[in-house]
Amino acid sequence: MxxxxxxxxxxxxxxxxxxxxxxxxxxxxxxxxxxxxxxxxxxxxxxxxxxxxxxxxxEQVSTGNKLILNGPVNAVKVISPIDKDSVDCRILTMGVYPESNKNDIWVLIRPTDDRYYPQSDHTNTSYKRDGEWQVVTRFGGDLGEAYDLIIYEADAKSSSFFSETIEKWKEADDYPGLKLEELPSGATEVDRIKIYTRKNCRGVF
CATH class of the missing domain: 1.10.287 (Helix Hairpins)
Structure with missing residues (x-):
């Protein structure tokens, strides 16, 4: 508590x-x-x-540029923001998934400290519906800081691990990030882009 x-x-x-x-x-x-x-x-x-x-x-959530897709969706993919985009401190990351996909979708960001930070809103996992997903994503770095924005498909066990990790961080009011070796084996990377903060976001959240 x-x-x-x-x-x-x-x-x-x-x-x-x-x-x-x-x-x-x-x-x-x-x-x-x-x-x-x-x-x-x-x-x-x-x-x-x-x-x-x-x-x-x-109220401060913004959206980045959006990728235009043509043809059927056959893999989980991020469509906003786009690769090399500059984003606000708090954005709505959006993507698509094939209708056959039943796994949870997680967004993790990796800033320059080389740690991984699972992103969530009150649902924890990304919201999925009708082939589209989205999740609130927060950045806390300096102006122009580079981030890897990484999309993972996660099985139930891995999804629970991410949710429990976020809850522990919230309770302690401390967000140390995860090392690469701490990521659960049931989480599989499916997409990755590089983005940059267009504002000084340090201390915002």
Missing amino acids: STKIIILIIGVLFIIIALITSKKQSSNKLGIPLGILGVLMMIYGSYSSDLVNYNTQI
Whole structure:
């Protein structure tokens, strides 16, 4: 359980205690400060957690240039952004997949630190429907930093590994990335492009 969630829970408890003690005249001196403290803790916990941050960040999503495909789709492929594209700090990565594909699709980015960072929104895996997939992708580097944007097909075990890794990073509020040898064997690279940040994204997320 993350520190932010603990703060929220304690804030709720303080408010409940304040409401109970407010019925007793002798306990008002304790109840009022507890109530105020509880409200402040709830405000802080909410505005520093994903409950609020997700909604504020989603407004900043942009899209890159889009690749025009001709003919049938016979492999998982990224169509936006395109190779050598310059992108904003937060973009919607989009692609296509053959209708026969049943595996989960994951986007991993590899910045100049040579670590791998699985990308997700609240669904964790890329959203798939009618032959198209998409996922929110975040960059945290300097202006002009180069990234490999890598698309993986993952079996159920590998997909769970990526999801659990993201959850652990979120709880710790620390995103150390994965070494190449830490990537699960059931994840297979199917596409890769090189992109660059067109803004200074350090410290944005």
